[in-house]
Amino acid sequence: MKPELKFIFAGSILLILVHALLNVTQTATFLGLSAIAGLIPIPARKWWHLPAIACLACLITLALRPADQLVLDTLGSIIPINSAGVLAMSVFITVITISLIAETTNAWFGGLTQKLFRF
Amino acid sequence: MIKKILLTLITGAWLWLLFYPWSGIPRLGKLFIITTSALKIGGVDDYAETWPKNPFGESTIAYDSLGVPHIFAPTEEAAAFAIGWAQANDRLFQVEMMQRTVLGKLSEVAGERALNRDLFWRKFRFEKLATEWENQFKLEAPITYQQFEAFCAGYNAYIANMPFEKLPIEFHLLDFKPSKISPQTMYFLVRYMAYTLAHDPVDIAFSATKALSASDSLIQLYFPHSGPSVVPLFPEKEFDFKALLSPTNFGNTLSTPLSNLEPIQDYKQLGSNNWVVHGKKTKNGYPILCNDTHLEIAYPGTWYEMHIVVNNTYRHGLAIAGSPYIVSGFNKHLSWGMTNATWDLTDYYVLDWKDNNTYFVDGKPLVAASFTDTIAIKGQKPYVKTWQESIFGPLDSINGQYLATRWVGVLPSFEAKAFEGLAKAQSVQEAQKALEHFWLPAQNFVLADIKGNIALTTAGYAQPKPLFARGIKNGNTQNALYPYILLQSQLQSNNPEKGFLFSANANQVDAPNSAYLGYRFAPSHRSRRINQVLLANNQITELDMARLHADVLDLDWENLKPIIEKHIQNPKFNTILQGFDGNFNLENHQATLFYQFKERLLALLIKEIHPALPLWPLDEVMYDLCKKNDSLPNLKGNLFALSPLFNQAADSSLAFLEQKFGPNHKQWLWGKYHQSKFMHIAQIPQLSPPPIQTPGNQRTVNVSSGKDNTHGPAMRTLISMLPQGAQAQIVITGGQSGRFNSPNYNNQMKDWLQVQYHQVQLPQNIEEGYFKKQITLTSPH
Numbered sequence: 001m002k003p004e005l006k007f008i009f010a011g012s013i014l015l016i017l018v019h020a021l022l023n024v025t026q027t028a029t030f031l032g033l034s035a036i037a038g039l040i041p042i043p044a045r046k047w048w049h050l051p052a053i054a055c056l057a058c059l060i061t062l063a064l065r066p067a068d069q070l071v072l073d074t075l076g077s078i079i080p081i082n083s084a085g086v087l088a089m090s091v092f093i094t095v096i097t098i099s100l101i102a103e104t105t106n107a108w109f110g111g112l113t114q115k116l117f118r119f
Numbered sequence: 120m121i122k123k124i125l126l127t128l129i130t131g132a133w134l135w136l137l138f139y140p141w142s143g144i145p146r147l148g149k150l151f152i153i154t155t156s157a158l159k160i161g162g163v164d165d166y167a168e169t170w171p172k173n174p175f176g177e178s179t180i181a182y183d184s185l186g187v188p189h190i191f192a193p194t195e196e197a198a199a200f201a202i203g204w205a206q207a208n209d210r211l212f213q214v215e216m217m218q219r220t221v222l223g224k225l226s227e228v229a230g231e232r233a234l235n236r237d238l239f240w241r242k243f244r245f246e247k248l249a250t251e252w253e254n255q256f257k258l259e260a261p262i263t264y265q266q267f268e269a270f271c272a273g274y275n276a277y278i279a280n281m282p283f284e285k286l287p288i289e290f291h292l293l294d295f296k297p298s299k300i301s302p303q304t305m306y307f308l309v310r311y312m313a314y315t316l317a318h319d320p321v322d323i324a325f326s327a328t329k330a331l332s333a334s335d336s337l338i339q340l341y342f343p344h345s346g347p348s349v350v351p352l353f354p355e356k357e358f359d360f361k362a363l364l365s366p367t368n369f370g371n372t373l374s375t376p377l378s379n380l381e382p383i384q385d386y387k388q389l390g391s392n393n394w395v396v397h398g399k400k401t402k403n404g405y406p407i408l409c410n411d412t413h414l415e416i417a418y419p420g421t422w423y424e425m426h427i428v429v430n431n432t433y434r435h436g437l438a439i440a441g442s443p444y445i446v447s448g449f450n451k452h453l454s455w456g457m458t459n460a461t462w463d464l465t466d467y468y469v470l471d472w473k474d475n476n477t478y479f480v481d482g483k484p485l486v487a488a489s490f491t492d493t494i495a496i497k498g499q500k501p502y503v504k505t506w507q508e509s510i511f512g513p514l515d516s517i518n519g520q521y522l523a524t525r526w527v528g529v530l531p532s533f534e535a536k537a538f539e540g541l542a543k544a545q546s547v548q549e550a551q552k553a554l555e556h557f558w559l560p561a562q563n564f565v566l567a568d569i570k571g572n573i574a575l576t577t578a579g580y581a582q583p584k585p586l587f588a589r590g591i592k593n594g595n596t597q598n599a600l601y602p603y604i605l606l607q608s609q610l611q612s613n614n615p616e617k618g619f620l621f622s623a624n625a626n627q628v629d630a631p632n633s634a635y636l637g638y639r640f641a642p643s644h645r646s647r648r649i650n651q652v653l654l655a656n657n658q659i660t661e662l663d664m665a666r667l668h669a670d671v672l673d674l675d676w677e678n679l680k681p682i683i684e685k686h687i688q689n690p691k692f693n694t695i696l697q698g699f700d701g702n703f704n705l706e707n708h709q710a711t712l713f714y715q716f717k718e719r720l721l722a723l724l725i726k727e728i729h730p731a732l733p734l735w736p737l738d739e740v741m742y743d744l745c746k747k748n749d750s751l752p753n754l755k756g757n758l759f760a761l762s763p764l765f766n767q768a769a770d771s772s773l774a775f776l777e778q779k780f781g782p783n784h785k786q787w788l789w790g791k792y793h794q795s796k797f798m799h800i801a802q803i804p805q806l807s808p809p810p811i812q813t814p815g816n817q818r819t820v821n822v823s824s825g826k827d828n829t830h831g832p833a834m835r836t837l838i839s840m841l842p843q844g845a846q847a848q849i850v851i852t853g854g855q856s857g858r859f860n861s862p863n864y865n866n867q868m869k870d871w872l873q874v875q876y877h878q879v880q881l882p883q884n885i886e887e888g889y890f891k892k893q894i895t896l897t898s899p900h
Contacts, residue, residue, distance in 0.1 A: 027154075078803065100130040107127075
């Protein structure tokens, strides 16, 4: 496995674990964790690495705690988009949010982490 | 550097987009980001993740297969805490809405569309009044007050332990957090029910109707003191207002033309049933008590079933979520049920204004108090309103008139003491004593105890008036302030000779020369039918009583059959109705035609009386007049012939049904025509089931009423008072849970439609295997 893929998996699991351990309930905590994601040192960073971490984190979260189909259907009919649309929108918004905050954090502070971990 | 700044700007813009409270939609960040989104909402077992300690003692909430909580606690306070927690788990959004309605705070979460509703409530200043009432209650009944505080603590503990993402979906869609409750919430709930049951704009429509008529005798003809076939609840009583009122208590009413007034079609009104049968009329020799309250069949329903065991003493029945008390139910010794007294307890006044703040009463100037209110509106600037308050009540624009409203809802009341007393009462007499504390909104209570006694008691504030006081009053004299009087024990009947008692929102007394208590008593059909069935049977069983709950015989058929036989010339119409028995079963096609006929006939008659009549006479008054006359006068005194109207109603009914369902009249099934619409309380169609075929109509014991048939028996109880205790059967509309994705959201609907019940189990302990789930709220000590 390529080193960046290892980091993507490790990053996703770290994000999930931090979510679970901190019992993330508040938006502010979520945003804080997204910033932490930006500090994960990835060798040979590419633009898609952080979205990939975010995407994987979302999918693992949903796999661990699947959304209630009735809730999805109902939300889909109220909003109105279909239930798959609700799920897709949810993943999309979460991924973009994590990625943007993480990339911004990385842009400002990522160098520090890389120096710290000597990458 | 440019990349850093650009990224920061894009991220900032994205977050602003996600978390800005755009008007009309929930914040996308909250609704869709996975950690906080509605995707995490669970079902019925979605109890808070951590259960709070019960500071009042260890208590257990055990849920049966229908989601009914059975609460076992060592003290009343510990039980109250657990009840609060259980109600929050099942009915959080419902309590939130009721509280916000009375406080006039709906706009804060629902936006401008709720502003008019908020303005209606704000003028009464219940937030201020409740503080005064609470202080008084705390002094007068400190133990009851402590129990209510414990209830609120349990409810609030649930909120504190429930993360936002797991709150009911309504909070996600409207994007707000639930409010805590306090002992004042009880007052708000009582006012909410008082609005439903005892706030009545009929005086406004009555004055507008008077303005159209040249003669008082015509008004008296179409709007008599009581209907033609009243079966009074207390036939032996004469309720004499002269004994209760000063002779100077007479104000003038006004004939006031009003614009934009929606006609009040009284024949659409709702009502409830209750009755109690003495052991001498039942097959097993023991009393049977029945109750069904007609309310909006919303999702979730009004009623919340619960079983409470404190120190091996139990009570069981139906509560209104947001309060720890059983409103209709039973304990080991006593059962009780209620219907609305249906009195006119709202007065409107036109004041003699001289300038913005001065008005004249009995020739003297009075200065109106004023207060300013700021109403928060979601997504908009707050709305600021300055109110004026007179001795006749707050002033508001109502149908284009600036009127003062005097409403019984602003009077203090302490129903908690009455319900606490009922829960502990061991006899009918003790229950009647407890009901002296029941003040608002006035109700007819039926009672039965295991010693074999039965009783009917009407309790609450009454406002006896002379008949001419119907209508908007002239606020130029203090004599127009008709006092509200607590009835205490003036209207009650115990163990009557006939062996049964009942109420169906009918007149308590039939005394045309005595007090006017109300105009909107229910038409007599249901009370006559209940009376008829109970009189005819001296070996009554539980099955007979269940059949009476399910009864769909419309007594209008008796009234109108002679008219149809005498006047209708359309052979097809007459052939179809041949052999009709008046029953409104789902499969009956004759019922559909008869219903069309009577509705159309009433509309034609009203149109002849006046094309824009603000208040419709009762249908039974009109049909009775049709039976006795060949012609009737319109409001100008000109006569119109009735026979052509009968035939027009028959012909147009046939034409309508042929067009709607085709020429084969066997296809005109009542169930196809009559479908009830049961809406979610926030009017979210996706959370409401599709329309349901329902039997009966507005005039049958198994009632279905309201515009779009949105109302019906929101619950049914059938209780036998055996020597060893109560044996009860209950059903509610919808289900116990207010969570739309819970299996208990809609699981009683099928039984309710078929008038089936569930047998109430009365476990005294937490038995193995009976309960589906148990939650123990441990003591911190």
